Amino acid sequence: MAATSTAHVEPLTPQGPEAASGKHRSTAFRPDIEGLRAVAIGLVLIYHAGVDWVPGGFVGVDVFFVISGFLITSLLVREIERTGRVALAQFYARRARRLLPAAALVLVAAALMTWWLLPITQRRVFGLDIVSAAFYVVNWRLADRSVDYLAEDVAASPVQHFWSLAVEEQFYIVWPLLIIVGLLVARRFSTPLRPTLGVALALVVVPTFAWSVHQTAASPSTAFFVTSTRLWELGIGAAVAVGALWWKRLPRAFAIVLGVLGALGLAYSGFVIDAQDPWPGSLAMVPVLATAAVIIAGVSAADTGVNRLLAWRPFVWVGGISYSLYLWHWLFIVGGTAHYGELGAKRGLLLTALAFIPAWLSHKLVENPVRFSPRLARSNGLSLSLGGNLSLAAAIAGLVLCLPLVTARPTPVAADPTKPFGAxxxxxxxxxxxxxxxxxxxxxxxxxxxxxxxxxxxxxxxxxxxxxxxxxxxxxxxxxxxxxxxxxxxxxxxxxxxxxxxxxxxxxxxxxxxxxxxxxxxxxxxxxxxxxxxxxxxxxxxxxxxxxxxxxxxxxxxxxxxxxxxxxxxxxxxxxxxxxxxxxxxxxxxxxxxxxxxxxxxxxxxxxxxxxxxxxxxxxxxxxxxxxxxxxxxxxxxxxxxxxxxxxxxxxxxxxxxxxxxxxxxxxxxxxxxxxxxxxxxxxxxxxxxxxxxxxxxxxxxxxxxxxx
CATH class of the missing domain: 3.40.50.1110 (SGNH hydrolase)
Incomplete structure (x- = not known):
């Protein structure tokens, strides 16, 4: 459900005659993708607010996965085509600057909220959730809890939404390595880079999709959270990036129709699919392919109707802060539920609207200053060190909640051994x-x-x-x-x-x-x-x-x-x-x-x-x-x-x-x-x-x- 790389992180200069004429776009700044990100975060926010007429709002996370797969792969492939290599340290340093400061801030806020508002009986559970979120493995912890009968009565975690961030972070760790393997294979056998990567993607997407369908049927509660059932969604986005040169050759009329079909697929996903449907099995293909269609339409023709609408300035603005908005909104939902009980749609919408305030502030005061810091940009080591220390600080905040001093009430009087005990x-x-x-x-x-x-x-x-x-x-x-x-x-x-x-x-x-x-x-x-x-x-x-x-x-x-x-x-x-x-x-x-x-x-x-x-x-x-x-x-x-x-x-x-x-x-x-x-x-x-x-x-x-x- 999270947007973890933005459409204008590192703009890439379009190449070729189409770029010169402005007729086509590839991986340069894509305002329509920011707008697509706004649609995704909107679906998630409305769903979490409890609005019944958007029962499939949870598919926003699937939209984000496709976008992230597309953007990250675009960056890596274009870097190889430009320089002949992948600068791994620089790649991870950029991710650290982009993602970790805001995430660490929200995790500390989640720890404070847990101590202040949530039941004392669940501080230890949620404290360990925060630790897992800080190290981006919380999706596996939540998957274990989903099939743990003894954990069924645990309330919604204040960092439950970090599960999708964990999936993407794990993707970011593995994906550049796969791209490098593809590059080495292409060099070894003198094959074109993009077709070689396409074959590599097929070897990832097909089996992980099959596994997703199987696991969703066998264990739907765990399938929702684990990385292995979601990898194909990111892989579809990566495939769109690898095929960008082919998409640019699509006829304009076909691109327009593709964009409309993609928009209809997203609408169907949000308004018809609901939480009772097995997820993310074969039905997840609907929002995934719909998102891919919208992105492809934008690559092929800059001014298709759907992509022009997505490039509307308010959509672009919301898409720009979608990462922070995603991070903050869930704290408002969980905190509001703890305070008011059942929220209802009106109160839920009000709380998600209030989340725009800290989202905008953290975007302006935390995300951008760190992300665009010249000093950090010059030093990969400093960037990685900062990210690591921030994650460690967030983990410590979670561990503090587990301390007996915080979680336990002192016993007023020592137990009397002469007094009848229990029954x-x-x-x-x-x-x-x-x-x-x-x-x-x-x-x-x-x-x-x-x-x-x-x-x-x-x-x-x-x-x-x-x-x-x-x-x-x-x-x-x-x-x-x-x-x-x-x-x-x-x-x-x-x-x-x-x-x-x-x-x-x-x-x-x-x-x-x-x-x-x-x-x-x-x-x-x-x-x-x-x-x-x-x-x-x-x-x-x-x-x-x-x-x-x-x-x-x-x-x-x-x-x-x-x-x-x-x-x-x-x-x-x-x-x-x-x-x-x-x-x-x-x-x-x-x-x-x-x-x-x-x-x-x-x-x-x-x-x-x-x-x-x-x-x-x-x-x-x-x-x-x-x-x-x-x-x-x-x-x-x-x-x-x-x-x-x-x-x-x-x-x-x-x-x-x-x-x-x-x-x-x-x-x-x-x-x-x-x-x-x-x-x-x-x-x-x-x-x-x-x-x-x-x-x-x-x-x-x-x-x-x-x-x-």
């Missing part, structure tokens, strides 16, 4: 448990709110949880690894949250506890949905895990789940039904029961509307404001299925939400981490109650021998 506080005062939610303070809180998202079972670090994109079962072993009795924990992350307690129970009873869990995937024979669409990898995983269990024959399968609905057969409903889920549980549990395997379902705990740990961080002296009413849709589903199959249901609701009200802190322990997930610490305090319920529930089942001492 023990309910057992210690069963009569008063229903009023625990009314308590506004705690002597201490474990884990601290800012550490809640890290208070998870070690199963995540061990890779036990299968990602949403995979259907391959992964087994981990807990409890007594040499135990004679095998117990399996199967389900989604709401099942896995209990492994801390089950690990201790397994060690005590000599059980070998194995896990089979997958993100957002209920253990059922029904067709599971995710975001209203068939969750195919979950359904495949379910069948594979069931086959394993029927082969392994564990004495007991323990399961839990968050989903209450599944797809009804033949209904076509994207919402699913609870009846379909009950039928699916009956069938799956029945398969196990018929094989002599007992099933115990742990009822799902209640879910808050907002992040409890963030509320606790913001209201440490008013904890009652973070409590919420308990509702249990999944518990009802599991109970219905259990009545039909003879499985047992374990219900710890009164030890999590006593009296139907869910406190944020019980016995000085923070109860919730992401969403409705329980903290590992609180689950550990439920070990004995869970053990007791297992003993009681299984006493009248074929699994009763499991409970014999």
């Amino acid at each position: 023990a506080a309910i057992a210690a005062d069963e009569q008063g448990a229903a009023n625990l939610w009314k308590l506004d303070t705690a002597d201490s809180i474990t884990p601290a709110p800012e550490q809640a998202t890290a208070d998870v079972p070690d199963a995540y670090d061990r890779g036990c949880q299968v990602s949403q994109d995979s259907s391959e079962p992964v087994e981990c072993v807990y409890g007594d690894e040499n135990g004679d009795v095998t117990v399996a924990l199967v389900g989604d992350s709401k099942a896995l949250q209990w492994i801390t307690a089950l690990d201790e129970i397994g060690k005590e009873r000599g059980w070998r506890v194995i896990t089979h869990t997958k993100s957002t995937c209920a253990f059922t024979a029904a067709d599971v949905l995710r975001d209203g669409k068939p969750y195919d990898t979950c359904n495949e995983w379910n069948d594979a895990v069931t086959a394993l269990l029927l082969e392994q024959k564990p004495a007991l399968v323990i399961t839990s789940q968050n989903a209450a609905r599944a797809a009804a057969a033949g209904s076509g409903s994207s919402a699913g039904t609870s009846e379909a889920m009950v039928a699916g549980l009956e069938e799956r549990w029945g398969e196990l029961s018929d094989a002599g395997i007992t099933v115990a379902a742990i009822a799902n705990n209640a879910a808050p509307d907002d992040e409890v740990y963030e509320c606790v961080a913001q209201h440490p002296d008013a904890l009652s404001t973070c409590a919420f009413e308990a509702t249990y849709p999944t518990r009802e589903v599991q109970s219905a299925a259990a009545r039909a199959t003879g499985a047992v249901v374990l219900d710890l609701s009164e030890l999590i939400c006593p009296g139907g009200k869910c406190p944020a802190v019980i016995g000085d322990v923070l109860v919730y981490r992401q969403g409705s997930h329980l903290t590992r610490t609180y689950v550990s305090t439920l070990t004995e109650p869970l053990h007791a319920q297992l003993v009681s529930a299984l006493a009248a089942t074929p699994a009763a021998p499991l409970m014999e001492d």
